[in-house]
Amino acid sequence: MELERGLFLAGAFATHAVVGYALVRGFTDADPRIGIVFGLLPDADFLFPAGWRWPFVHRGITHTPLFALAIIVGGYAVGRRWGRGDWRGRGLAAAVGLAIGSHLAIDSLSPKGIDWLFPLRTSWSPGLAVHSPAATALLWTASIGILAWGANGLPSIR
Numbered sequence: 134m135e136l137e138r139g140l141f142l143a144g145a146f147a148t149h150a151v152v153g154y155a156l157v158r159g160f161t162d163a164d165p166r167i168g169i170v171f172g173l174l175p176d177a178d179f180l181f182p183a184g185w186r187w188p189f190v191h192r193g194i195t196h197t198p199l200f201a202l203a204i205i206v207g208g209y210a211v212g213r214r215w216g217r218g219d220w221r222g223r224g225l226a227a228a229v230g231l232a233i234g235s236h237l238a239i240d241s242l243s244p245k246g247i248d249w250l251f252p253l254r255t256s257w258s259p260g261l262a263v264h265s266p267a268a269t270a271l272l273w274t275a276s277i278g279i280l281a282w283g284a285n286g287l288p289s290i291r
């Protein structure tokens with residue numbers, strides 16, 4: 134059971150990282166590693182101590198549009214102040230937004246859903262098995278497709 138859960142989580146983390154990487158690489162001029170970091174960021178809530186209560190639990194505050202918006206605004210501010218070239222303002226914000234947004238979009242479709250209207254506690258979801266083998270294959274195929282198509286074939290967000 135422990136092994137099964139470990140493999141499930143490893144697969145889920147890998148999928149969020151791959152999707153984030155592909156979106157940032159395919160649609161922005163920012164460093165695609167930003168896609169890995171911010172594609173995984175919401176799941177940092179696995180590090181919250183077990184005794185903490187909502188919203189400081191898994192699929193709590195770090196899985197809300199409000200949190201994502203705060204991170205995107207932070208990315209914009211950092212990019213504007215210290216960024217140069219591709220890292221400036223909107224480019225960095227777009228990269229961060231695509232990555233963290235992809236994580237929330239995927240998780241929102243899962244049975245547990247996310248709290249879309251946080252701080253209200255309302256999670257609705259279509260209950261899809263987003264980390265099932267079939268869904269994982271679909272997400273990886275789409276990501277590889279974006280990478281294969283290449284940055285040249287896709288419109289870039291600047």
Ligand SMILES: [Zn+2]
Binds near residue numbers: 175176196236240
């Ligand atoms: Zn998550």
